[in-house]
Amino acid sequence: MSNKPKVSNAIIRRLPRYRRYLGVLQNKGIKKISSNELSEIIGYTASQIRQDFNTFGEFGQQGYGYSVDYLYKEINKILGLDREYKTVIVGVGHLGQAVANYTYYYKIGFNIMGLFDINPEKIGTTINDVEIKAFSELEDFCKSEGVDIGIICVNSEGAQEVADKLVAGGVKGIWNFAPIDLEIPKDVALESVHLSDSLHALSFMIKSMNAEQE
Amino acid sequence: MSNKPKVSNAIIRRLPRYRRYLGVLQNKGIKKISSNELSEIIGYTASQIRQDFNTFGEFGQQGYGYSVDYLYKEINKILGLDREYKTVIVGVGHLGQAVANYTYYYKIGFNIMGLFDINPEKIGTTINDVEIKAFSELEDFCKSEGVDIGIICVNSEGAQEVADKLVAGGVKGIWNFAPIDLEIPKDVALESVHLSDSLHALSFMIKSMNAEQE
Numbered sequence: 364m365s366n367k368p369k370v371s372n373a374i375i376r377r378l379p380r381y382r383r384y385l386g387v388l389q390n391k392g393i394k395k396i397s398s399n400e401l402s403e404i405i406g407y408t409a410s411q412i413r414q415d416f417n418t419f420g421e422f423g424q425q426g427y428g429y430s431v432d433y434l435y436k437e438i439n440k441i442l443g444l445d446r447e448y449k450t451v452i453v454g455v456g457h458l459g460q461a462v463a464n465y466t467y468y469y470k471i472g473f474n475i476m477g478l479f480d481i482n483p484e485k486i487g488t489t490i491n492d493v494e495i496k497a498f499s500e501l502e503d504f505c506k507s508e509g510v511d512i513g514i515i516c517v518n519s520e521g522a523q524e525v526a527d528k529l530v531a532g533g534v535k536g537i538w539n540f541a542p543i544d545l546e547i548p549k550d551v552a553l554e555s556v557h558l559s560d561s562l563h564a565l566s567f568m569i570k571s572m573n574a575e576q577e
Numbered sequence: 578m579s580n581k582p583k584v585s586n587a588i589i590r591r592l593p594r595y596r597r598y599l600g601v602l603q604n605k606g607i608k609k610i611s612s613n614e615l616s617e618i619i620g621y622t623a624s625q626i627r628q629d630f631n632t633f634g635e636f637g638q639q640g641y642g643y644s645v646d647y648l649y650k651e652i653n654k655i656l657g658l659d660r661e662y663k664t665v666i667v668g669v670g671h672l673g674q675a676v677a678n679y680t681y682y683y684k685i686g687f688n689i690m691g692l693f694d695i696n697p698e699k700i701g702t703t704i705n706d707v708e709i710k711a712f713s714e715l716e717d718f719c720k721s722e723g724v725d726i727g728i729i730c731v732n733s734e735g736a737q738e739v740a741d742k743l744v745a746g747g748v749k750g751i752w753n754f755a756p757i758d759l760e761i762p763k764d765v766a767l768e769s770v771h772l773s774d775s776l777h778a779l780s781f782m783i784k785s786m787n788a789e790q791e
Contacts, residue, residue, distance in 0.1 A: 372620055379777035406586055442777045443784030458675035536783040552782035554775055561770050562687060562752060563593035563656045568766035569750040570657030
């Protein structure tokens with residue numbers, strides 16, 4: 364039991380990208396692809412790609428390449444996306460509502476079972492037919508519904524308390540949007556969305572391009 | 578000129594993480610750190626860390642380690658965070674408002690100069706004292722204000738049109754939250770926030786932990 368599964372953090376980052384690009388290829392009607400072609404699209408080296416796929420099984424044939432449909436399906440299984448997840452969102456400000464709408468609109472298999480907030484004016488109202496409940500009900504709700512994932516959309520100050528309640532409620536994973544490092548037990552998965560990392564990568568790219576153009 | 582600066586995509590991802598963890602160390606009052614200690618916290622190997630820092634200069638002393646303050650400051654410069662950026666947000670639904678509040682609340686040097694939407698009921702209202710303008714004004718506004726970064730918070734269907742207007746308006750970079758691959762010229766930096774990648778990494782971690790516990 365560990366926050367860090369045996370597979371490296373780097374491959375955890377690459378697998379969802381493979382899935383996303385394979386989905387694009389599927390939508391374009393492309394049936395097979397070589398590791399070299401995939402390398403062109405996704406930006407990892409062909410040998411990296413072959414090595415990644417070999418970690419999980421034999422997905423391709425020498426000289427033929429990979430079946431896009433088969434690979435997409437297999438990566439879905441590897442990622443645990445061949446099932447649905449029960450989730451709750453805690454904090455129904457703009458961010459929480461954006462995440463609720465995102466999961467609802469794109470039908471991605473992460474079903475919002477409950478929404479929680481501390482604002483009395485919001486409690487009892489609904490978003491996409493899901494009622495907003497009081498934060499005090501969170502732990503019991505997670506237990507009784509068997510919630511898999513808690514999504515934290517409160518600000519930095521409240522995030523650890525929310526995480527504690529989710530853990531007490533027995534969730535298996537936390538998707539955290541608050542920009543702080545949460546402390547949670549090692550047997551609960553934690554994925555934080557650090558928007559600043561993404562924005563800083565962008566500023567770095569802008570700076571690098573300017574340097575090249577000078 | 579290229580969307581892909583000479584530095585590898587992997588290091589572009591690591592640099593903002595170094596910065597974030599160094600910021601945490603600073604807040605804790607920690608003055609110096611070795612590559613081994615940093616490795617423990619951040620999860621990259623010590624040799625990877627030394628190699629990354631060597632790419633950009635001589636930041637540490639053999640046997641002494643790195644000065645946290647100095648390294649933080651230098652990484653800020655490398656990331657282009659020693660200046661401020663003029664930004665606009667296009668699409669002021671929940672997501673756009675969440676991003677607007679995030680940049681406002683955390684004072685991160687990416688200043689929102691304008692907000693744009695197509696909804697007549699929103700146009701003319703304000704968020705954090707910034708007025709929401711009509712989408713039709715976007716290109717001219719970017720030109721006249723010298724906007725650096727356009728933030729796309731519309732849905733997949735409208736995102737390419739927004740990107741085209743931002744490019745025509747002369748932005749240097751686009752921060753895209755719509756889950757599609759945008760087509761933009763090679764001299765404009767593009768960073769897309771793929772929430773699904775993050776969520777799928779989480780489901781993979783949950784699955785990996787369950788497997789270990791069985």
